[in-house]
Amino acid sequence: MVGDMPQLSEVDVAASAPNEAGYRCFSLGSFTFSRDEYFAHVEWVSKGTKLSHTMSADVFLRALMRDVAWGFFYGTVNFDDVFGTRNRYGRVEFFAGCYHPTYKSQGLDHLETFDSGLAMQTCKAILHDWTNTGYDPFAAPMETGLTWIGKKLGHNTAAINRARDACRRMPGLPGDLPLRTDRNRYPVNRAFLDVPQDEPEIHAAPGFEGEVHAFNLFAYLSRSDVTWNPSVSSVCKHSLFCPTTEEYILPVKHANDRIEWFLQLSDQIEWHIEDGETGLPRANITMRPGDVAAMPADIRHQGFARKRAMLLVWENADPELPRLHEQGAVPRTPAEEFWPAPRPPKK
Amino acid sequence: MSYQPRGTGEFATAFGSLASYVKGDIELINDDPKNYAFSNVFAVAASSAPYEKVVVAKNRQYVIEALRAEGTSEWFAASHDEFAIVMDGRVEIELVKLDFPATIVPPDVEGSVMLEGPPVGRNMGFLRLRRGHQALLPPRAAYRFRATAGIGVIVLQTILGRHSVQKWSAICPS
Numbered sequence: 001m002v003g004d005m006p007q008l009s010e011v012d013v014a015a016s017a018p019n020e021a022g023y024r025c026f027s028l029g030s031f032t033f034s035r036d037e038y039f040a041h042v043e044w045v046s047k048g049t050k051l052s053h054t055m056s057a058d059v060f061l062r063a064l065m066r067d068v069a070w071g072f073f074y075g076t077v078n079f080d081d082v083f084g085t086r087n088r089y090g091r092v093e094f095f096a097g098c099y100h101p102t103y104k105s106q107g108l109d110h111l112e113t114f115d116s117g118l119a120m121q122t123c124k125a126i127l128h129d130w131t132n133t134g135y136d137p138f139a140a141p142m143e144t145g146l147t148w149i150g151k152k153l154g155h156n157t158a159a160i161n162r163a164r165d166a167c168r169r170m171p172g173l174p175g176d177l178p179l180r181t182d183r184n185r186y187p188v189n190r191a192f193l194d195v196p197q198d199e200p201e202i203h204a205a206p207g208f209e210g211e212v213h214a215f216n217l218f219a220y221l222s223r224s225d226v227t228w229n230p231s232v233s234s235v236c237k238h239s240l241f242c243p244t245t246e247e248y249i250l251p252v253k254h255a256n257d258r259i260e261w262f263l264q265l266s267d268q269i270e271w272h273i274e275d276g277e278t279g280l281p282r283a284n285i286t287m288r289p290g291d292v293a294a295m296p297a298d299i300r301h302q303g304f305a306r307k308r309a310m311l312l313v314w315e316n317a318d319p320e321l322p323r324l325h326e327q328g329a330v331p332r333t334p335a336e337e338f339w340p341a342p343r344p345p346k347k
Numbered sequence: 348m349s350y351q352p353r354g355t356g357e358f359a360t361a362f363g364s365l366a367s368y369v370k371g372d373i374e375l376i377n378d379d380p381k382n383y384a385f386s387n388v389f390a391v392a393a394s395s396a397p398y399e400k401v402v403v404a405k406n407r408q409y410v411i412e413a414l415r416a417e418g419t420s421e422w423f424a425a426s427h428d429e430f431a432i433v434m435d436g437r438v439e440i441e442l443v444k445l446d447f448p449a450t451i452v453p454p455d456v457e458g459s460v461m462l463e464g465p466p467v468g469r470n471m472g473f474l475r476l477r478r479g480h481q482a483l484l485p486p487r488a489a490y491r492f493r494a495t496a497g498i499g500v501i502v503l504q505t506i507l508g509r510h511s512v513q514k515w516s517a518i519c520p521s
Contacts, residue, residue: 169428170483191358200482201475208471211485212442217432218362218479234430234481236504239409241430261404263388263411263502267361268371273378282378286371289363290389290434290500292403292411293373296382307358314504316406330407335381337405338515 012118013125022152024129028122029112031094035060035130037150042083044096046110053082053096058137058148061130062251065137068123069164069229072116074315075257075322078300081279084252085119089319092116099255099300101278124160131156138162138226140247140308143190165231172215179215180223191247191308192222218265221245221310228303230313238318247308253279255300258321259334260313264291267309272302287311296333297325362478363389364435365498373520386518388413388434392500394517398492400459400503402513408457410507416499420492422462426452429459429484429505431492433476436499440482441491442471448487458508462489 016025025034032043040060043052063079070077072092078084081100086093095111097103131137133154134147147153167177180186188195197219204212217233221243224231228250230242246269255276262271264287271285276298285293295301303311324330331337363369368389373380384404391401397417404411414420416438424445431440443466445451452460466489474482475495484490492501 170430170481173483192360193358194360196477196479198477200477200480202472203474204472205470207469208442208444211444211483211488212472212474214474214476214480214482216479217481222360234428234483234504236409236428236430236506239406239504239506241504259406261406261411263404264371265362281376283376283380283383284374285383285385286373288369288371288387289361290368290387291371291385292388293383293385294404299382314404314406314411316409318407321407333382334384334405334515335379338384338513338519339381339521 012121014122015125015129018152024125026122026126026129028094028114028119030110031096031112033126040130042096044110046097046108049108051096051108051110055080055083057130058135059251061127061135061137061148064123064127065160066228066252068120068127068160069138069162069226071120073254074260076255076276076300078253078255080253087116087257088113089322090116092119094119099277099279101280127160128155128157131160135159137251138229140227142247162226164229167232168235170213170215170234171220173213174210180220186223186225188219188222189224189245189308192245195219195222197222217243218310221265227308230315238316240315240317242313242315244311244313245308246303246305246311248305250301250303253300253302256295256297257325258316258318259297259332260295260315262287262291262293262295263312263314264289265310265312267305267307269309269311270304272304274300274302276300294334298332363387364478365389365393365500380520384515384519388500388502391518392416392435392498400508400511401518402507402511403502403518405507405513408507410458410505410511412503412505412511414492414501414503416492416494416501418494422464422466422489422491423459423510424448424452424462424466424489425459425484425486425505425508426454426456427486427506429503430481431476431484432481432502432504433478434500434502435478436494437496438476438499438501439493439495440474440476440484441493442473442485443468443489444471445487445489451489452487456508457506459503459505459510460508461510
């Protein structure tokens with residue numbers, strides 16, 4: 001075991017003794033991760049030169065929390081413009097500067113690939129050690145304290161070990177994910193106190209009680225205790241409805257390895273869209289209730305929600321999609337699919 | 348759009364409806380709006396025929412369809428699960444377990460299939476839904492929608508089928 005991290009093996013996770021601020025330093029390959037009272041520091045070696053990158057510790061922890069909760073998610077999770085991870089499904093890349101034009105042009109970008117299990121163990125160890133009592137990296141800033149600042153102060157194990165709510169078919173069905181209620185510790189969030197909690201009328205004929213089913217999705221979402229963390233609320237083969245509640249800023253810039261879609265269910269979210277490779281700005285999108293927008297496979301996006309909002313993220317979980325996109329076998333954008341360029345006339 | 352404060356607490360949640368919606372927008376910096384296929388389910392339903400299955404999102408064979416719930420729909424069925432979310436209005440769903448599903452929705456046929464007449468099978472029951480409610484439309488069961496309080500809007504999670512309608516240029520800015 002590593003210090004006071006009983007679930008982690010010291011064989012796998014490389015961690016130092018606590019520094020003067022009380023936090024451990026971790027290493028994964030040639031990457032090292034350290035933090036002090038305010039900042040997280042990532043260091044790596046590129047072209048024989050030691051390089052470093054500094055982020056606010058709360059920004060780093062909120063991004064790392066999503067990477068852990070999502071199992072490195074689909075595609076690339078940019079913690080910011082310099083550092084991030086890319087899921088290779090069983091393996092995961094940690095990179096610095098690979099999607100930054102200057103690091104790239106100067107040859108100072110760096111990428112290492114790790115077994116996902118080892119990388120996840122290290123990420124969980126960092127989260128465990130660097131998250132202080134009273135700080136919840138899943139919560140909106142108005143909901144959590146400022147104890148991420150300062151010297152090490154205990155842990156918040158319950159907050160960082162939440163399981164992602166992923167149904168097999170639909171919440172509330174027999175044997176599937178339970179609905180959220182006060183009784184199972186999902187109170188209505190402070191920002192959704194006005195969302196009706198009525199449940200649909202279900203009139204199942206005898207013998208069909210387990211097949212005739214409905215629930216109040218908006219009430220279910222009003223009881224979400226996390227932000228920017230999609231659950232799964234219905235499954236049609238590889239088609240996953242992944243609704244989520246969003247407040248403040250998406251802690252990462254997500255560059256998916258496939259097209260995904262957003263359906264705004266309530267309130268408003270503004271999205272900054274950047275080129276997936278260079279980070280150069282492409283568009284700003286404001287989404288209001290009922291709006292639908294694709295997120296193409298060649299962009300990265302970051303959302304901003306001034307009031308907690310309900311967003312339906314729609315994913316195609318077909319495991320073949322990353323390969324098909326890399327081969328150019330499927331459209332990267334709706335424009336390519338729905339408005340194909342006319343073929344030149346035959347001579 | 349219902350952005351006026353409606354709640355009594357500190358926060359007022361804004362939902363959309365056919366009667367009150369305001370589409371968002373795209374500020375282009377260096378891009379083509381077609382890349383985002385931006386639409387709005389209320390705007391789509393406002394100009395659709397009753398229960399026209401207008402595709403508003405598509406990812407390979409999978410789709411999200413926006414349906415204008417007005418009056419009573421035809422009977423539909425699918426070989427796989429489908430899910431309906433009521434975005435506006437009140438909708439009742441009747442369900443019938445088909446006696447001979449393979450004749451209507453064989454396993455290799457995806458998407459909703461419209462029945463040519465009333466379904467033959469056992470009554471499974473019915474559901475009454477309001478805004479925000481989500482229903483399971485189980486495989487090999489016929490279903491039909493009935494709007495019970497004016498016109499409503501349904502979002503359907505399904506697979507592209509023979510009745511899906513794609514009219515991207517009509518619903519998206521270009």
